[in-house]
Amino acid sequence: MRVDEKPIYEGTFTVTGGNFDNAGEVSSNIKSVLKRMGLSRDVVRKASLVAYESEINIVSYARKGMIRLRVVPESILIEAIDEGQGIADIELAMQPGYSTATDKIREMGFGAGMGLCNIKSFSDTFLISSEVGKGTYLKMIIKTNNRSLNS
Amino acid sequence: MTLREIKELLDAEVLVGQNQLDKDVKSAFVADLMSDVLAFATSGSLLITGLTNPQVVRTADVLDIAAIIMGRGKKPSPETFQLAEELNIPIIATKYILFEISGRLYSKGIRGCIEKVGSK
Numbered sequence: 001m002r003v004d005e006k007p008i009y010e011g012t013f014t015v016t017g018g019n020f021d022n023a024g025e026v027s028s029n030i031k032s033v034l035k036r037m038g039l040s041r042d043v044v045r046k047a048s049l050v051a052y053e054s055e056i057n058i059v060s061y062a063r064k065g066m067i068r069l070r071v072v073p074e075s076i077l078i079e080a081i082d083e084g085q086g087i088a089d090i091e092l093a094m095q096p097g098y099s100t101a102t103d104k105i106r107e108m109g110f111g112a113g114m115g116l117c118n119i120k121s122f123s124d125t126f127l128i129s130s131e132v133g134k135g136t137y138l139k140m141i142i143k144t145n146n147r148s149l150n151s
Numbered sequence: 152m153t154l155r156e157i158k159e160l161l162d163a164e165v166l167v168g169q170n171q172l173d174k175d176v177k178s179a180f181v182a183d184l185m186s187d188v189l190a191f192a193t194s195g196s197l198l199i200t201g202l203t204n205p206q207v208v209r210t211a212d213v214l215d216i217a218a219i220i221m222g223r224g225k226k227p228s229p230e231t232f233q234l235a236e237e238l239n240i241p242i243i244a245t246k247y248i249l250f251e252i253s254g255r256l257y258s259k260g261i262r263g264c265i266e267k268v269g270s271k
C-alpha cells in the first residue's frame with residue numbers, strides 16, 4: 001500500500017476491554033462497510049474474520065483499544081491497537097492452542113488459542129508487536145484483487 | 152437439503168428465519184469453539200453447536216453461515232435471539248445431541264465443509 005494513496009474509506013472504531021456483551025459489533029460494522037463497497041464476498045469474509053478475532057482479543061485481554069480500517073483499491077488495511085497487559089512472548093502466543101483465556105472468555109466459545117493463527121493465515125501481510133504493560137499492535141493487509149470499487 | 156427438510160428431519164423448531172426455509176445447504180461444521188469455526192467453516196454451511204451466546208451469531212455473520220443448528224435442547228439467550236433477527240441468521244433448535252444431528256444430516260447427503268484439517 002502506498003502511503004500517499006487517497007483511501008476510498010478510512011475509519012476508526014473504538015473497542016472497550018471487558019465489554020463482552022457487545023463483542024463483535026465493531027466487526028459487524030466493518031463487514032457492512034466493506035460489503036457496501038462492492039468487494040468480493042471472499043475478501044469481505046477474510047477482512048471481517050481478521051477484524052473479529054482482533055476485536056475479541058482486545059475485549060478479552062486489553063483495557064481499551066481501537067480498530068482502524070483503511071481501504072484503497074488494491075487492499076484493505078486493518079490495524080488493531082490496544083492499551084493493556086501486552087504479550088510477553090509473542091512466539092508462544094502465536095502457537096496454535098496456546099491460550100490464557102479466563103472462564104468468562106471460554107463461556108463465549110473463545111480460548112481455543114487459534115485467534116492469532118487465524119488472523120495470520122487469513123491476511124496477506126501480518127505484523128504483530130507488543131510491549132508488556134503497555135499494549136499490543138496488529139497490522140493486517142488483505143489484497144482486494146479488485147480494480148473497480150464503488151466508493 | 153433445504154432448511155425446511157432439515158427442520159423436519161431433526162424434529163426441530165425454527166426460532167429465527169421462518170422466511171428462509173427454502174434456503175439450500177450442502178455442508179456443515181460442528182464445534183463449540185468459535186475460533187475453530189472461524190478457521191475451518193466455509194460460507195453457506197450449517198453451524199451445528201451447543202453454544203447459545205451472541206458470539207455464535209457474530210461468528211455465523213462473519214462467515215456467511217447459512218443457519219445455526221442448536222442441539223441438545225439448547226435455546227438462544229434473548230440477546231442471541233435478538234441479534235440473529237437483526238442480522239437475519241436462521242436459528243434452528245432441536246433436542247437431538249450433536250452426534251445424532253450430524254449422523255442424520257450425513258445420511259441425507261450433507262457433508263463436512265472440510266473432511267480433514269490441512270485438506271482444504
Ligand SMILES: Nc1ncnc2c1ncn2[C@@H]1O[C@H](COP(=O)(O)OP(=O)(O)OP(=O)(O)O)[C@@H](O)[C@H]1O
Pocket residue numbers: 053057058060061062082084085086087093094098099100101109110111112113114115116117136185186187
Ligand atoms: N491484544 C492482546 N493483549 C494481550 N494479550 C493477548 C492479546 N491478544 C492475544 N493475547 C494473548 O495471546 C494468547 C493467544 O491469543 P489467540 O487469539 O491466538 O488465542 P485465544 O484468544 O486464547 O483463543 P481464541 O482461539 O479464541 O482466539 C491469548 O490467550 C493471550 O494470552
Ligand SMILES: [Mg+2]
Pocket residue numbers: 053056057110111114115116
Ligand atoms: Mg483470540
